Amino acid sequence: MPEETHTGGCLCGEVRYEIRARFLQTTLCHCEDCRKASGAPVVAWSFFPTGSLVWTKGKPKVVRYAERERSFCGDCGSPLTFFDPSIPELFEANTNTLDDPSCYPPLDQCWVCDEVPWASHMADLPRFTRTAPLPGGV
Ligand SMILES: [Zn+2]
Numbered sequence: 001m002p003e004e005t006h007t008g009g010c011l012c013g014e015v016r017y018e019i020r021a022r023f024l025q026t027t028l029c030h031c032e033d034c035r036k037a038s039g040a041p042v043v044a045w046s047f048f049p050t051g052s053l054v055w056t057k058g059k060p061k062v063v064r065y066a067e068r069e070r071s072f073c074g075d076c077g078s079p080l081t082f083f084d085p086s087i088p089e090l091f092e093a094n095t096n097t098l099d100d101p102s103c104y105p106p107l108d109q110c111w112v113c114d115e116v117p118w119a120s121h122m123a124d125l126p127r128f129t130r131t132a133p134l135p136g137g138v
């Protein structure tokens, strides 16, 4: 089987990575830690075997909170990876920092106990191709 290579990086391009492995799982995480760390209502994660990631440009900053490690770009702040030492065989790459996130559709949702109540209604909201109109029709 040919080796799979997945590439990604942060918003500003100062940190780039390459993962050489097949992904193990994909999920949408609603936990409060992910929400706070990302500023988003939910975070898409793709799980890969530990040791399969190489930083190909720059190095991320790593913060440890609640005994877990989150990496992010020290220049633009993009959250990049998550590692829980109690599950040492895998790590999570922020799906939306992969160059083609469309290849990693989430297979489930976890930590829905922490879900922001309106998150489950997002698909029902009015959709605009680009910028939404401002209040008062400005
Ligand atoms: Zn960056």
Ligand SMILES: [Zn+2]
Pocket (backbone or CB within 6 Å): 029, 030, 031, 032, 033, 034, 035, 111
């Ligand atoms: Zn989470």
